[in-house]
Amino acid sequence: MKLLFEKSVPGRRGVRPCRSDVPTSIHINERLLRPKPPQLPELSELDVVRHFTELSRRNFGVDTNFYPLGSCTMKYNPKVSEIIGGYPGFADLHPLLPQLRMGGILTQGALQVLYETDLLLREITGMAAFTMQPLAGAHGELTGVMIISAYHRDRGSRRTTLLIPDSAHGTNPASASIAGYQVQAVPSDATGVMDVQALRRMLNDQVAGLMLTCPNTLGLFNPHIKEICRLVHEADGLVYYDGANLNAITGMVRPGDIGFDIVHINLHKTFATPHGGGGPGAGPVGVVERLADYLPVSLVVKRDDGTFALEYDRPKSIGYVAPFYGNFGVILRAYVYIRMLGREGLERVAANAVLNANYVKEKLKGHYDLPFAQACKHECVFSARRQMEQHLHAIDIAKALIDAGFHPPTVYFPTIVKESLMIEPTETESRETLDGFIEAMIEIARRAQTDPDSLRSAPRTTPVGRLDETAAARQINVAFPEVG
Amino acid sequence: MPFIANTDQQRQQMLREIGLRPEDLFADIPPELRCGRLNIPEGISEQEVRRQLTELAGKNSTELVCFLGGGFYDHFIPAAIDALAGRSEFYTAYTPYQPEISQGTLQAIYEYQTMICRLTQMEAANASLYDGGTALYEAMTMALRITGRNKIILDDSVNPIYRVIIESYSRNLRIEFVPTRNDDGLANRCEILENLDAQTAAVIVQNPNFFGCVDDYRDLSVAVHEKGALLIVSCYPLALGILKTPGAMGADIVTGEGQSLGLPLSFGGPYLGFMATRRQYIRKMPGRIAGQTTDAEGRRGFVLTLQAREQHIRRDKATSNICTNESLCALRALIYLSLLGPTGLQEVAQRCADKASYAYQRLTALPRVTSRFHRKWFFNEFVLDLPGPAADVIARLVEKGFAAGFPLSRYYEDMDRSILIAVTEKRTKQEIGMLAEALEAQL
Amino acid sequence: MIPSDLWYTKEHEWVRFDGQSATMGITHHAQEQLGEITFVELPAPARRIKAMDPIGSVESSKAASEVYSPVAGEITEVNGRLESEPELINQSCYQDGWLCKIQAQGGPETFGLMNAGQYEQYLQEQ
Missing domain, CATH: 3.40.640.10 (Type I PLP-dependent aspartate aminotransferase-like (Major domain))
Structure with a gap:
């Protein structure tokens, strides 16, 4: 997808500022001014709206997908608050x-x-x-x-x-x-x-x-x-x-x-x-x-x-x-x-968040290595150790989950667990959603055995595939170059 | 139960399936640690909460004609910003750890970084920090890291709200602060140069400064660089629609408060701290940074990059403890700049300056009202001296429906009679005239 | 992957002594742990250092590691190629990927360095 700067058309205008209703009496000395305005993109309001609407569709959010990102407590954000x-x-x-x-x-x-x-x-x-x-x-x-x-x-x-x-x-x-x-x-x-x-x-x-x-x-x-x-x-x-x-x-x-x-x-x-x-x-x-x-x-x-x-x-x-x-x-x-939520709602937050996490833990423990088996609280941490026999890593499981329509758990944290997958469902998620996630995780564990390459090549449903982070850090490009 | 999905029946079923009793879930918590019933009111419905909060909102006056500034301004916000930043694909996402499903956020950050670079004429920007004050503090510690020195020269024409923040953060650090006293409204060249030496890590100035005065720090950057120190400039981004840029002045680190770029005042936050620097210092910069790269098929994409600087990898050796940025606020600023474009931004900045100059003419024409600083250029904010204590006059004007300005006695001992007045493009000729009349009646 | 003519530290640095001149870098194990190296921060030449002073760092896109000086002395030379080719550490950690040379004030015994056999055993214990 093009950048804003690549969509710019010289002379095009978006939102127009108000007209001046005052006579201008003082002009700031020229040596204190910039000789040319900043090189911002020139776009219509519709160009801008289409651009950001398209960008928004390249994101997973809590409103679009289950988001069990461990330690981040991605619960539902009520609309009335907005x-x-x-x-x-x-x-x-x-x-x-x-x-x-x-x-x-x-x-x-x-x-x-x-x-x-x-x-x-x-x-x-x-x-x-x-x-x-x-x-x-x-x-x-x-x-x-x-x-x-x-x-x-x-x-x-x-x-x-x-x-x-x-x-x-x-x-x-x-x-x-x-x-x-x-x-x-x-x-x-x-x-x-x-x-x-x-x-x-x-x-x-x-x-x-x-x-x-x-x-x-x-x-x-x-x-x-x-x-x-x-x-x-x-x-x-x-x-x-x-x-x-x-x-x-x-x-x-x-x-x-x-x-x-x-x-x-x-x-x-x-x-x-x-x-x-x-x-x-x-x-x-x-x-x-x-x-x-x-x-x-x-x-x-x-x-x-x-x-x-x-x-x-x-x-x-x-x-x-x-x-x-x-x-x-x-x-x-x-x-x-x-x-x-009130008193009665607050009193049920922990109970439900913890039940959801334990439900996921118990249902998945036969399929993934669980380093600590006792009852967890709001999140559970698995390890991809078992999948490493097929030379797969936590990141491969994460990327395969994306293709199944789920935001991946937190991976590689906490660092004291090797190849960790940290899952935090939160209390606002329903059993049906958890079941869908559990099913996807089990299917991925199965494919890890039967078709590990399919995990290595995930995700395939996204606008871009796995990105080269080493290249990003070696050839640093953090701003689009100016023209002329 | 609001926002809790599963029914009692489902919960029982789930427990049965995993072979646990409810008490098993919390068996690790000693019973004596359980709290009893919380002393919190029963929950209320959406309808009730809206009624109660409408009532509370009604106890806040937004009817006052606003001439308050001090770094935080009542600018016009185009409708498309709320419509786009209000898309929940943006606001219900989190830090883009998984780039394939976060290209919306990541490309927006990259575009935002580009906008900040072009606005300030610097080479690299980060994904944003909390606010202008904490950004300035981060810039200072960045200068300490780069130079390995420990002396900071800080002019008192830098926003005092930022200076007090820097002061509290630095209390446990071995930093030698040299405060300099503004010279008739501008950064004090004599005192700064006198104190500038081989121990100096950075000189910190602001443009336009807290008094609204506009400066060119080219001379300072030359002197600062001769001593191997850095120049940090805090700036007002909207003013960069017309003002000479910190980049053109030779600044090494630029920060500022991005609230003027499409963010509501919202009683003090959330705001947007921005930061930009020269290419050679990029690895010393705090905060998230988005960078461009490609996937295996050569398609362009964006990722969080240079993460080895950050707390989740470096822990106690990180460049900063900052974890998140103010992504949604940065998105608003990006949309604002996209909607206005170069001409629009220039026009808004010019309107602010024009209206401020008109207000200045009207108000200084009043008897016994004088300009505090002599023959200084200002952008959209200026300081006047009144015949009596400014705080009293301002209080009386509040009763007449004006937030006429900010009394400088709060931060400057000898400025008891001084008022700081800001004028944005939203103020009309008529409102400025009414303020002049109301002020005259109070003199 | 543990050359027998080098000396090693517990922080996974290696040293090659040539008289009093010590060349150092990070071991095969260290670069493997980090993954693809993206950036190397090198010390300033002529800097005087004590043994186990932090003298720089090595970064990959997902990790970072401090580099400690295995010996005391003065830095005489740094490997400038690493600035533009940090991948040399992955490709050739004991040859082209060296980090710096130090005029050392002492030998392997002075600084309690491990020989190849000891280092191999240390790695196995880890």
Whole structure:
């Protein structure tokens, strides 16, 4: 398919800007101007509409295909949230307005959404206070690590190390390192969860804390989790809950009750805001009472007269982590989702997500190697080890699934399982959909035996076949060259 | 149950088939860790949620005539953007890990990167970052990595909202910050050159700067490069429809806030941080990057490339912890630029400048209202000094239906009487006249 | 695939000693693990290094690996061909795909390097 730039016709116009209704009195000095306008494509509005409509048809999304991408919680995104996100009272609201005197009163609805989402998240996680500012999950991690650092600094200690299990998402060590910490990986034990004995040996007075995803990236809940929190606290460290897998325990277990000190939540996962092809997300961070003073500024507070206001006077705060109050449009959609699910809906999220994952696991375990056989939580991890006898890899199974009409699971992560296939169905998927997927996976396992070449040549139903990623990295072409 | 597909009957059937009891699913969670009943209201229907949220939206005033800017602007958004970016094949997809079924997203990212390069006249752009502020922070750490130095010169005409973000992120890092004080509204050449030395990793400036003043940093880039340092320029992308580009000025890293390119203000986000650099620094750039390649049959396709820089491979040695970009926001910016084209973008930028200059003439003609900076060129935003505290006047104007501007006392100690006024193409001659009258009545 | 005249590290680097001049690269096993190499980051010549200092990295489209100096000394030369032909490491990791030369302050014993037999055993244990 052609690029926008290849469709350009000199002189063609799309949307026309408004006419000028003012006399021009000041002309900016020419030396400050660009000699020619930027070389953008020249297209009609219809050209643009056809182009992007055609592009959209080259994508799988949750609305078009089952999307069991492990660790990404690709659940259904309700349409009503999109409608509400577009209400002019929200979409057209300038973020500086509440910072003007008399402006706060004109943004009460938006401040109330932020305040109430904060309260709902406190109740869901068992934390004492939240910041809505972090703009993504990884941004929440960074904010959380900055809070850990501020806490220790405030107590006059400079600790250097954060402990992170070897199964963690790559963002954990990256966030810790960016905030100035050294990272030590805690090994997993034979059952696939963090090794408590190893943790015990690694704890010392240089350890600022532990970052943990629970259940972990194998979809396994660590039964010693309470003990783990206790050990870290005994060593004067803090325990950070990476909320990437919160969907597995939503409505059933609260990180705050377990003993975690800091939590971030990926609203785009657990609370069904659209993933947008890779963002925008939102990563609010919750903390226990003793850490509340370190949260970023500003915070939305409710005054005695029932109005909402922004509070800036927080001397121990880590400062600003985002330009305003977070990704408001994303927070708003999550708020709508939580209100619609309500208590009784939230209490069933985990139960259904976990049942769906175990259903897939049990039905496929005869056909694929299952490294950890115990009941999983929201996702299950298989290995393509058995298929390797036919010299096939996880990627071949993934590509064959595409031809069957399914988005593949996450492959090659977590790295502690060789040739891993990580499947997360979510609670919004029906049994019929799961059965279709299971059937396709079994058929692929069968073809791996009888006709392995057919898997190696997949996918065949897509606009392009497997792409040469080595060539992309060697001959770097990241922008279409300009003409002339 | 809303959004949960399986019926009770189906669940029982599924459990039976896999030979498990409901309690088996959570046997690994110690019973004492289970939470009781959540203190959260019962769920509500779509009809109810729309009624309640309509009510909440109604408590926000969008009726004010908006002259607020500060890096975030009330620009016109063509209808086709919502229609196209609202296609759920785009918004319900995720990061394009499987390129064969993500060519829509990947080609759009490649086209977006190309647009950003052409707009800024730089050689390589990434797939986007969270917002203009975090993008500027990422540019700074990129300069530290490239140069292996630790000193940053940061002029106070750079958006203070970004400066405070950079400050909080840098608290644990060994960075020597040298803040310089603007020289009558422009980046302070004397102070910057005085501090520029062999330890300097980068000089950070903005164009148009926070006060709306337009500059040419060619002289600075020459001086900066002589010392082996980098020039980072934060910019306003819509203004690049007419303004000299950071690329032409010799910038090494360019960032900015893309909200002006077809994104709603949405009370502070989601927004769009963009970043572009020179070819030689591409491997030091954070974030996703889409690249062109081919399949076995020679068909062109796009993939995420140079992933070895990123957190999922490099973990604690990655260029950044960033995992996602702001793909949907970048898509909106791409559609905006496609719809306007070169002439359209030039016209919108020119309208903004024209209307701002008209407003400037009208407002500086008022008694006791003066221009803060002398004989400086501005794009669509300017600073005026009022006879009394600006915050008071602004508060009274809010009551008259105007978001007249932003009081600079919030970030600059000696600017108690200064107001920052932004004018976009959406403001009419009549609205500008009404603001002038309302302001005159308050003086 | 483990030449007997070279010395090895646990990080899968090899060294060839020619008097005090040490030529180093990554082993067959290392390049196989990485897959098709797309980029090599080389150290600056004349840089003084300690043993096991990180001196560069090797990337494929899906993985990346730091390269550590097997010896202490001063970098005297880097393999400039790798800039445009990173695939040399896949094709000829012990010859054309060498990474750099170091004026070494000591021999194999000084830096506790493994001989071919020891390295082979180490690989089997992994």
